[in-house]
Amino acid sequence: MLESETIQARTAATRLRILDVLSRLPWDGVTFRHEIPGLTLYRIVETTGPFSTVYEPSLSLIIKGSKRLSVGDERLVYDESCFFLTTIGLPMTGQICEVSKAEPYVAAKLRLDLEALRRLITTHDLYPTNSSERDRGIVVGRATPELFDALWRLILLVDSPSDIPFMANHIQNEILYRLLTGEQGGRLRRFALAGTNSNRVAKAVAWLKENYAMPLRVEALAEMANMGVSTLHHHFRAVTAMSPLQFQKHLRLHHARELMLSGSLDAASAALRVGYESPTQFSREYRRMFGHPPLRDVKAILNSDGASRRGAVG
Numbered sequence: 001m002l003e004s005e006t007i008q009a010r011t012a013a014t015r016l017r018i019l020d021v022l023s024r025l026p027w028d029g030v031t032f033r034h035e036i037p038g039l040t041l042y043r044i045v046e047t048t049g050p051f052s053t054v055y056e057p058s059l060s061l062i063i064k065g066s067k068r069l070s071v072g073d074e075r076l077v078y079d080e081s082c083f084f085l086t087t088i089g090l091p092m093t094g095q096i097c098e099v100s101k102a103e104p105y106v107a108a109k110l111r112l113d114l115e116a117l118r119r120l121i122t123t124h125d126l127y128p129t130n131s132s133e134r135d136r137g138i139v140v141g142r143a144t145p146e147l148f149d150a151l152w153r154l155i156l157l158v159d160s161p162s163d164i165p166f167m168a169n170h171i172q173n174e175i176l177y178r179l180l181t182g183e184q185g186g187r188l189r190r191f192a193l194a195g196t197n198s199n200r201v202a203k204a205v206a207w208l209k210e211n212y213a214m215p216l217r218v219e220a221l222a223e224m225a226n227m228g229v230s231t232l233h234h235h236f237r238a239v240t241a242m243s244p245l246q247f248q249k250h251l252r253l254h255h256a257r258e259l260m261l262s263g264s265l266d267a268a269s270a271a272l273r274v275g276y277e278s279p280t281q282f283s284r285e286y287r288r289m290f291g292h293p294p295l296r297d298v299k300a301i302l303n304s305d306g307a308s309r310r311g312a313v314g
Contacts, residue, residue: 010145015063015080018152022063022106025158035161036154036168038111045104049301050095052254052290054209057112059179060084061143061151065105066097071138072241072250078140083147085184087112087191087198088137088205090240091250093290108151110175117176117192126180128189128196135191135198137205137239141184150175200225201239204232208244212251213275218244252276253289260298267294 022041025032032041038058044065066079071092078084099105120126154171157164179188190198204225208216221244222232236244252274259270271282286294 007145011081011143011148014145014148014152018063018108018148018155019106021152021155021158034155034158035164036157036172038113039154040109041155042107042109043104044096044099044106045101047099048096050093052091052093052257054089054091054251054254055086056089057087057114058085058109059112059175060107060109061148063106063108064103065099065107067094067105067107068097069094069138072246074136074138074241076138076140081143082140083143084138084140085179085188086138087135087188088202088239089209090137090205091247091254092138108155110151110154110172113172113176114192116173117180117188120173120176120180121189121192124177126185126189128186128193135187135239136241137191137198137202139184139187141182144178144182147175147178147182150178197227197231197235198239200227201232201235204236204244205240205247208248208251212248212255213273215275216245216248249285250289253286256282256286256294257290257298260294261301270294 022032022043025041027043030042030044032043033039034041061083062078062080064080066077069076069078069084069092071090076084077097096105150171154168154175157167157171179185187198190196191202193199204221204227207221207224218232219229222229225232227235233243236242236247240247242250256267256270256274256276259265259273260267265273267283267286268279271279276282283293286297290297292300
């Protein structure tokens with residue numbers, strides 16, 4: 001058997017072990033929130049409409065199925081052979097490609113601990129070996145048998161919760177180590193380490209996520225990131241596939257959609273809450289992003305399966 005076929009066989013066997021564990025869990029609809037903080041499991045059995053969310057820095061692995069994602073002008077598809085890594089919080093839209101009760105979509109998402117990443121980098125001298133500074137904040141990489149094996153052992157701790165305080169940390173560090181020493185490790189290290197342009201952009205992104213409703217002065221954002229305005233624009237677009245102003249608009253529209261879906265605000269009130277001064281402009285930009293005016297879009301989602309309104313799916 002060829003080496004590539006051996007790797008595929010090992011990966012497929014581990015995915016089956018994971019599916020066996022997941023079949024025994026008490027699911028809450030489409031999700032199961034593991035006792036390990038930051039670990040969420042997903043199982044979708046019916047076709048749903050596109051979902052939108054603001055991703056947090058995280059690692060996602062599909063156990064069964066495939067998914068399409070869009071962020072800015074970037075379009076990605078990933079499946080059981082890949083992992084999806086986002087190193088900064090980004091607004092995205094996505095859709096499960098194919099799903100049925102007989103062939104459900106199953107995935108896991110693990111929140112990235114950036115402090116743990118930095119400790120591993122310094123402790124094991126895992127500094128970037130090249131100087132590329134035009135990294136996207138999202139990446140699809142090859143999922144290895146070792147990565148799936150560590151995920152299986154992490155999920156399996158559901159059967160021995162008393163082991164979680166000790167074992168979870170070690171397994172999570174192993175997962176981070178696999179990422180740092182894998183094909184996308186250099187990119188991950190640049191985002192984690194202070195002083196790189198990728199890290200400076202990550203700081204600007206974090207500020208925008210906390211202050212998206214405020215008026216944006218790009219000059220002030222550049223100063224906060226310790227970059228020139230033109231340098232910020234260049235690297236911000238390289239990382240996020242958007243300009244700072246486009247990124248703010250995406251954040252505003254995603255959060256307005258969440259407010260309307262929760263039933264707490266109508267379209268005009270949601271527009272004001274997220275920073276729009278003109279409801280007409282809000283409606284126009286909302287339709288451009290989501291394909292329908294706010295009221296029609298929200299009604300369609302609320303009338304669809306609940307998975308569409310639960311935010312990110314693995």
